[in-house]
Amino acid sequence: MCDRINIPVMLTVMMVLPGCGSNSTPEKLQGRFNAANAISDTSKRDSALITVAKDAAEVGNGEVAKNAVLKISNLIRRSSTAAEVAVALADAGELDAAAEVAKQIAETEQRNKILEQIADN
Numbered sequence: 001m002c003d004r005i006n007i008p009v010m011l012t013v014m015m016v017l018p019g020c021g022s023n024s025t026p027e028k029l030q031g032r033f034n035a036a037n038a039i040s041d042t043s044k045r046d047s048a049l050i051t052v053a054k055d056a057a058e059v060g061n062g063e064v065a066k067n068a069v070l071k072i073s074n075l076i077r078r079s080s081t082a083a084e085v086a087v088a089l090a091d092a093g094e095l096d097a098a099a100e101v102a103k104q105i106a107e108t109e110q111r112n113k114i115l116e117q118i119a120d121n
Contacts, residue, residue, distance in 0.1 A: 029056045029064045037071050046072050050081045057088035062097025065089055069101050079106040083114055090118045 023032065029052065036048035053068035065085050072078035082104035089098035098118045105111035 057085040060092030062094035
């Protein structure tokens with residue numbers, strides 16, 4: 001009983017994990033970015049852009065991740081998201097995009113620490 005693979009459950013889990021679902025293809029990420037950026041409510045737009053930036057970084061899509069971070073209007077949220085996204089992009093091998101995103105970190109010490117991590121990668 002335990003050695004059977006439950007295919008529907010496995011597919012559901014794969015769709016929920018970042019980077020595994022069809023929402024993480026380059027075309028879908030760009031579409032999600034466009035939709036998020038068009039939201040008129042600033043707080044909701046920032047939340048959507050943060051989600052897109054993190055999802056894009058997880059799959060190594062530096063362009064969408066960078067653009068999403070740059071469009072976050074709240075400085076504190078942009079800075080904290082930039083730190084997380086820069087590390088994820090560096091881990092994915094997108095070092096140029098990671099460095100560009102890291103430049104959006106407001107706090108100098110944190111920005112320098114992450115830029116050092118990217119340089120050592």
